[in-house]
Amino acid sequence: MMENPRAKEILEHLNRRSPLSIDELATLLAVSTVTVRRDLAELENEGLIIRQRGGAALPSNSIEPMFYQRHKQHLELKKQIAKYAAEQVEEGEVIAIDVGTTAAEFAKELLKKNNLTVFTNSFQAASILAKSQHQVYFVGGMLRKSEMSMVGSIAKDTVLKFNYDRFYMGLAGISHSAGPTDYSLEDAEVKRCFISKSKEVIALVDKTKFGKSSLVKVCEMDEITTVITNQDDGVAGQEMAYFRGKLITV
Structure with a gap:
């Protein structure tokens, strides 16, 4: 898609001023509104x-793209992280899986494993794991439709009733200044409950998330045991210079 010069130009205009109307973009690009709508549909899908x-x-920090929109972004990076993380899971463990697109890829990799007990408040992860032989517990609560996650007091109370060997957590951003952050206050509250009941907290963070911050801080950096990310140009290392846990690049 990004080979399309109009797509690049649309993003450049939106970087200068956001939002823009279809009519404004059509004028800026000197094309029809039909062409703009087609380009926007492709950009949205990505x-x-x-x-x-x-x-x-x-x-933006306060506007979360829909799950289906984010799923295609940096998909290969997410798959690398998910594959490595799943390889470390031991038979018989009780694990918790967060919401998000990387967590969904992690759930797919767990189909290759045996004899796990899995808790999740992610409808996507639960649907994937329905095909497995694992014992799967889907945390109830109020459905947050944009993320297909279960949130609210019922979800938090349920999470706090159990103990987990590991919690596999997704984030919208992570930086030295802002710490681990996410788009949604409601999702962040459930994450904190999982963190408080887990022996280990493993953050699955693709390399594009480093140096970025979002709406709400999820936890302190020292509450995370391990961060799994991709090999990069050193940004992760710079942002995590004071991280006392394990930083693993795959």
Whole structure:
């Protein structure tokens, strides 16, 4: 998609001012509104923009792209992390899986494993693991539709009733200044409950998330046992210079 010069130009205009209407983009690009709508649909499918009524915007700290939009972003990076993380899971463990697109890829990798007890508040992860022989517990609560996650007091109370060997956590951003952050206050509250009841907390963070921050801080850095990410140009190392846990690059 990014070979399309118009797509790059749309993103450049949105970087200067966001949101923009379809009419404004058509004028800036000197093309028809039909062409703009087609380009915006492709950019939305790649998770690079947020479609709004009559226009488009870039995702921001307070605007979370839909799950299906984010799923295609950096997919190979997420798969690398998910594969490595799943290889470390031992038979018989009780694990908890967070919401999010990397967590969904991790759930797919767990189909290759045997004899696990899995707790999750992610509808996506639970649906994937329904095909497995694992013992799967889907945490109830209020459905947060954009993320297909279960949140609220019922979800938090349920999570706190059990103990977990490991919690596999996703994040929207992670940086030295802001710490581990996420888009949603409701999801962050459930994450904190999983963290408090887990022996280990393993953050699955693709390399594009480093140096970025989002709406709400999830926890302190020293509450995370391990961060699994991708090999990069050193940004992860810079941001995690004071991290006392394990930083694993795959």
